[in-house]
Amino acid sequence: MELRHLRYFLAVAETRNFTRAAARCFVAQSALSQQIARLEKDVGSELFSRTSRxxxxxxxxDLLVPLARRILADVDHAQEELDALGGLRRGRLRLGLVQTLAGPLDMVEVMAEYHARHPGIDYHIVNATSTDMAAAVASGGLDLAVVGLRPQQLPEGLDHRVLGSDPLVVxxxxxxxxxxxxEVDLAExxxxxxxxxxxxxxxxxxQVEEAFARAGVEPGRNFEVAQVHSMIRLAARGVGVTVVPRSSVQGPNALLGSGTGLPHGARMLALADSAAVHRISVVYDSKRLxxxxxxxxxxVDHHLRPDQSV
Known part of the structure; x- marks a missing residue:
């Protein structure tokens, strides 16, 4: 089994198409098909069920996909460590970031300082759901991820550091x-x-669903949006109400304007539920960092206050 076979296999698994996978890998489709057939012979099982459609x-x-990703991630990690022997002059950082960055930590400032210290490191930034990014760290697809999950919601084996938290507001x-x-209660x-x-x-x-559960009420009709700043603007326009971290409308991580106020037509109400907070953590696998x-x-530690780095 060769590493290129695993790369070809993952390309087909992710595209579900031999032609697109060959283009991604910059090889002829016939060559890719031959290498997949050789891999199937090596593992002793068919890996794909092929039809004309x-x-x-x-x-x-299905069993090989996470194993292949882990193997290739470990190989990449080993190469990066070898490159770093003479100092951190080059390399890659694969970082997942949530849209909502709670508390006083300004991630833009963190990234800017990191780049100033290590200009040879290439960034690859991913924005996805916290669940998906934490899973990517566990599988080796990301080096680090800043997520909005509680420790008990993280995949087994991952380490975390709390970066900050702030109240949820309506x-x-x-x-x-x-x-x-x-101030209001969600039950109101x-x-x-x-x-x-x-x-x-x-x-x-x-976190919002947990807050509604503590209040003993159902959220009611949902209007799902993929951008937090759109949620705030839609609430201002009267489409509905929304619950967001306070730092998304006030402070350095505010998503709209200068961070000194809400969009025209919106009001911010505190929640009576003191447990309704948005906690952000950076997650990583210390065994393969x-x-x-x-x-x-x-x-990150340099930018955290002493009482935040826990």
Missing amino acids: SVRLTAAG IVPADHGLADRE LPTTHQLIQFARGSGLRR SSAAAAFLEV
């Missing part, structure tokens, strides 16, 4: 019946009002 993974193929339109309140929100929710699988979505990733954690 589709390519599907067999049970053996954003309502200015003409909402509760708009003149400073009319069930007839539409709740503008973040994507499924995100840490924020889980690259030099580039370890250096990034050092910069």
